[in-house]
Amino acid sequence: MACANAPWFEENFSCSICLDVFSSPVSTPCGHNFCRTCITKFWDGQVRYKCPVCNELFQSRPYPRVNTLLSELVAQFKTSVRVEEQPCVEPADVPCDVCTGTPLKAVKSCLVCFMSFCQPHLEPHQRVTVLKKHRLVEPMDRLEDRMCKKHDRLLELFCQTEQVCVCQYCTETDHKSHPVVPLKEEYQVKTAQLGKIESEVQQMIQERQRHIQEIKDTVKRSKVDADREIADGVQVLAALMRCIEKCQDDLNKMVKERLKSTEKQAEGLIKELEQEIEDLTNRSSEGKQLSHTKDHLHFLQAFRSLKDAPATRDWTTVEVCPPSYVGTLRRSLDQLEETLSMEMRKLCDAELKRVQQYEVDVTLDPDTAHPKLILTEDGKQVYYGGVRKKLTDNPKRFKHQMYVLTRQNFSGSFYFEVQVKDKTEWCLGVARESITRKERIIVTPKMGYWTFHFKKDGLVFRDDPAVRLPLRAELQKVGVFVDYDEGLVSFYDVEARVCIYSATGCTFSEPLYPLLCPCDHEFGINSAPLIISPVHQTD
Template sequence: MSERQKPQEGMASANTSWSEENFSCSICLEVFSSPVSTPCGHNFCRTCITQFWDEQVWYKCPFCNELFNTRPDLRVNILLSKMVDRFGTSVQVKEQPCSEPADVPCDFCTGTQLKAVKSCLECFMSFCQTHLEPHQRVAVLKKHRLVEPMDRLEDKMCKKHDRLLEHFCQTEQVCVCQFCTETDHKSHPVVPLKEEYEVKTAQLGKIEAEVQQMIQERQKNIQEIKDTVKRSKSDADREIADGVQVLTALMRCIEKCQDDLNQIVKERLKSTEKQAEDLIKELEQEIEDLTNRSSEVKQLSHTKDHIHFLQAFRSLKNPPDTRDWTTVEVHPPSYVGTLRRSLDQLEETLNMQMKKLLDAEMKRVQQYEVDVTLDHDTAHPKLILSEDGKQVHDGGVVKKLPDNPKRFTNRLYVLTRQSFSSGRFYFEVQVKDKTAWFLGVARESINRIGGTTWTPETGYWILNYYKDVLIFIDKPNVPLPPRAELQKVGMFVDYDEGLVSFYDVEARVLIYSATGCTFAEPLYPFLCPCIYNFEGINSAPLIISPVNQTD
């Protein structure tokens, strides 16, 4: 071997000692294609580094992470290009698992992305096993902080300190990095993200349970609304059917009254016409008889035979039997009272139907019976309440009781413990043997200390009774028909419809209905037995009674 050949052999020996990694691009892991060099001295395929920088905000070396102020002007590395051509081999990449949808993909892989095994907190990138190799070999890259693969790594970094968000500030409820805990959040309670995650996860379970409960409640509300609509339809159908039945009966009654009226009038007219016809016949007969006599007279007047004349005249001296028509009259029929009597019959039928309707109405409202008891804390100090809270009367003596903002101090009033803010309710109060009382409902905010008017405007819907006189208290008061035998009063309230009705339970009669009422707060049943010295006969109690629907 000549001296000239030895250097060539040395070069050949040196070339064969290079591994394939020396001729592969660290981005695509393939043999360099048009290799170019960055200002820091690292080489990449022109296409790879160009595409890499197109996708980045900063221009940095993918290998050593050095930042450049401006995008470098890349030039082909001629020496490396020749060595790659001379080497003539391609780098074989070891098989690695491809990235699945749930995996974090490698940011350096082009084409098919492999599964990342680590993420770099300095590079803000994730690497597969092959692309991670520079971080395990290059001294500068070895200093980078590697963590388990994370997707969207830039969102997990502190924008201020460019560090991983590892803690949670409980004061400001934000994720912070280690530097944040030593500066802006130094005085705040800070816990590791995992600890706060576990706490929030537990809360999330509670929130989910609450949400599910809210969903169930709303589903229940939907069902209740549907049931209400269904009941409303049934009620409407029943009301229409009842109305048709009653109105049909009334129409039949009106038709019968009309037929009876027509028949009576026609019969009376027919009787008058028959009387007139008989009289006319009789008069016509008499006229005929008289006409015949007139003919006989005329004929006799022409007779010259004295004997015949005298004999015939003798028979003409007695006139024919006729009626004295000076006393005969045809009176037209009188219809006075005929229509009134028909209307009286119609009124009787209508009253019967009204009684049936009121009885049905009473049964419907009684279905909304509520169990109410009197509230001792609201009763005026003179009032005596039964132990079960169902009776109240005036005791005549003002008792010393603890101060209570709910207590009436100026009037002998008492409310029930129960209040109502929606729907319908009904209760009954016995008023037997009393000469005076007040009954009704009152809103929660009524004045309980001083005197006031008791009108709907001030929050009272009240029926007042005094010595057989009934009035609904309003501006002006509404006088009502007296009910001397009134023993039990039923009260029905439809909160949503703004309706307050009072009934005479025993007579099954509506006393009065206040309509178009406005209720904006809870309503309480209201009782006032009045003082007992009204002629000494008002000592009987007002008694909240159970509803007896068989009455």
């Protein structure tokens, strides 16, 4: 925008809309003059077409005609007026809609003109009688968005029913029966709600950040576990390789020593035989020479020495026996097997120590116990009572299988130990929550049971078909480990520090409960209880 030095000329040669010197001045039917751009822009924002100065209404949008005389006068005026640059509007301020070039800061917005004005361009609204009637408000950006599209009025109220901003006319028509409040009042309410939403959002962000950290920690632990597993594997395999190399060296050494001994014996015998052959050959030569002599005296004297046979060995009883290598390789493999067993024991011990870190504290749930089972008050022991107690028909209670579950269930990795000392039959394992408890069934993983059954004639993992294992002597305490995500159920001989059996590829889709079964007491022989024991890790 430009500011002229001559006030009288500025008033007479200025557009009443932009308050600047006319640019391509045109006249309306009512005789008022405006810049072509200003009047065009003004009418573009109107529903009804009127003069900005006298408010005369036109039936249709007028086509403004160029005012030739005024155009010439304006051209002369521009040559005699010096224009001054005005300061720019700040980014946070509402700019004047009339200023050309760099706009000034608006000081008021007109709800009739739908425009914002700086102080110089606001002057007509303070001077011209018709413009004084326009409603001026504090500067508003995007003024057209703040107006009701239906009534051309400022959106000053908020409809709480439809949750929209409305004007005063809206409350008398479409929103007549709806509760409305001033925008400021609803703004305060929504601001408070926004604070609550922000608090909830921040809490959600923190939860997700915590989950991210948990995932990172899990990955970190997994890396540590992977590194340890690799290191243990390398150590075990390296030991086995050393043992194999030693067995190979020992085997080679033993075979070569036996071969060398045989070769040495054969070499001695061959030398001895060769010496006898040489002696016999010499004797034969002497005999041939003697046979040709005609001297009777010499022949008889020499024949006497040839008559006696030379001292030789009786070779009919002498033989070289090839060395026997029978059992040599087997003995080497026995040594390898012993080393492998030792390394396996070390590996199983390390594995057991790791799974024991997943120990959980569990107690037996009396609501699930078969009526013939008796539980101790602390929920850590169960034994066969022999008498069927009269109990309420709890839907959780086993009717036929002599089982009891724990109160706790798990959907992650967990480990617990049960003492089975002095028992001749028992069953341990885990079961899913939705197992059948009132009918007789074949207990298998397909039915939701992963159990290990012990009898005097052996160990059995109940599957279809059942997996039978050799009986382990003096089995006193059994550890049960479940890796839910990996689908793994493992049973350990805690005292021997070895894994008895692992069921892999299991499918878990719901929480798992530890399961105990002390079985029938067999006339007092199997009366000892099953005892849930705390884990005692060894160094």
